[in-house]
Amino acid sequence: MTQPSDDPAATGVPTCYRHPGRETWIRCQRCNRPICPDCMRDAAVGFQCPHCVHKANQGSRQNRAMYGGERSADPRLTSYVLIGINAVIWLVITATGGARSRLADVFALAPTGLCALDDGSGRYYPSVNDQATCAMLPTTTWHAGVADGAWWQLITSVFTHVEIWHIAMNMFALFLFGPALEGIIGRTRFLAVYLLAGLGGSVMVLYLSNENGSTVGASGALFGLLGALLVTANKARLNSQWLVQNLMLGVIVTVVGWQAISWQGHLGGFLGGAAAAGIIAYAPKGNRSLIQWGGLAALTIGLVWLALVRIVQLG
Known part of the structure; x- marks a missing residue:
């Protein structure tokens, strides 16, 4: 006469991949492996196993620039x-x-405004330092x-x-x-x-x-x-x-x-x-x-x- 097994795996019940003796019906959202409550890690949707969380963290660190911040996908x-x-x-x-x-x-x-002549010569009135006075002079433009x-x-x-x-x-x-x-x-x-x-x-x-x-x-x-x-x-x-x-x-x-x-x-x-x-x-x-x-x-x-x-x- 055969005695019933206490091992969940022997009866076909899913067990935690890290703790084979623990029955579980929860699976990692990334790798689909069964995980027990001790191995469950909160994720955006459902739970993930410690291994997948570790891999995600490694990828995150690799995406960091040398002095912080996100690394540019295209530095150009x-x-x-x-x-x-x-x-x-x-x-x-x-x-x-x-x-x-x-x-x-x-x-x-x-640095300061100029009252320049409109003839394109680059000449200006050095003594005129405000727009109102410049407006009174012919053929000049005030450059602020x-x-x-x-x-x-x-x-x-x-x-x-x-x-x-x-x-x-x-x-x-x-x-x-x-x-x-x-x-x-x-x-x-x-x-x-x-x-x-x-x-x-x-x-x-x-x-x-x-x-x-x-x-x-x-x-x-x-x-x-x-x-x-x-x-x-x-x-x-x-x-x-x-x-x-x-x-x-x-x-x-x-x-x-x-x-x-x-x-x-x-x-x-x-x-x-x-x-x-x-x-x-x-x-x-x-x-x-x-x-x-x-x-x-x-x-x-x-x-x-x-x-x-x-x-x-x-x-």
């Missing part, structure tokens, strides 16, 4: 979008008169500056180009350096670094450039990308020789063409990008995202405050 995408924005603005400026385009005057970074309330120029100038060689060189540099940095820090942090570098360059222009001049171009933001790449490479102890070489090349070009190139924007952009990347790369892992975004917000506030101080001085 943001750079392509930025290149597209710059190209569209350049095309509109070219179609509306190039150097004489009103849009170029509106978007370019000018940041000190006159054109605050948007701090950012729009970073996306503005007039000469084709200028946009071609800058967009090629963005194509080279942008995807490399986005691949390291992720999309949102990359965009934050780019914009803060551009803002840093604009603030430096306000302080060190000719008050009656104007500045356009993404060069400051691009020097910021170089600064950010140097900081992140140094933090990760990677070989940064090619970055130093490109930085030295940029410095040489800036020095040689200092009369036509905004070294102020380059310097401010480099410092702004390096500072933003330093906040991202050196933030402690505990509460990393909170510290990073808090630090970037503080940097933004600091740059805006510096701009406001200079605007008051210029006014």
Whole structure:
């Protein structure tokens, strides 16, 4: 005579794959293996086994960028979008008169307003510093500056180009350096670094450039990308020789063409990008995202405050 078995598996009853002696009718939603109450893990729908949860967590960690945030599925995408924005603005400026385009005057970074002659010569009345007086003079146009309330120029100038060689060189540099940095820090942090570098360059222009001049171009933001790449490479102890070489090349070009190139924007952009990347790369892992975004917000506030101080001085 055969005694009945106490083993659920022997009677055809499903048992936990990790605890064979435990009867269960619950299955993992991912792998469909039977799991007992001790092995059940809450999921969005139903329950999962510990093995599937572990695999999902591993995949999640692999999808994280080096310094937090989600890794970009395509690190080139943001750079392509930025290149597209710059190209569209350049095309509109070219179609509306190039150097004489009103849009170029509106978007370019000018510390103070100018009362310029309409003959395209670039001449202006240095003694006229307000729109009302300029309106009384014949064949003149008032070009507002940041000190006159054109605050948007701090950012729009970073996306503005007039000469084709200028946009071609800058967009090629963005194509080279942008995807490399986005691949390291992720999309949102990359965009934050780019914009803060551009803002840093604009603030430096306000302080060190000719008050009656104007500045356009993404060069400051691009020097910021170089600064950010140097900081992140140094933090990760990677070989940064090619970055130093490109930085030295940029410095040489800036020095040689200092009369036509905004070294102020380059310097401010480099410092702004390096500072933003330093906040991202050196933030402690505990509460990393909170510290990073808090630090970037503080940097933004600091740059805006510096701009406001200079605007008051210029006014």
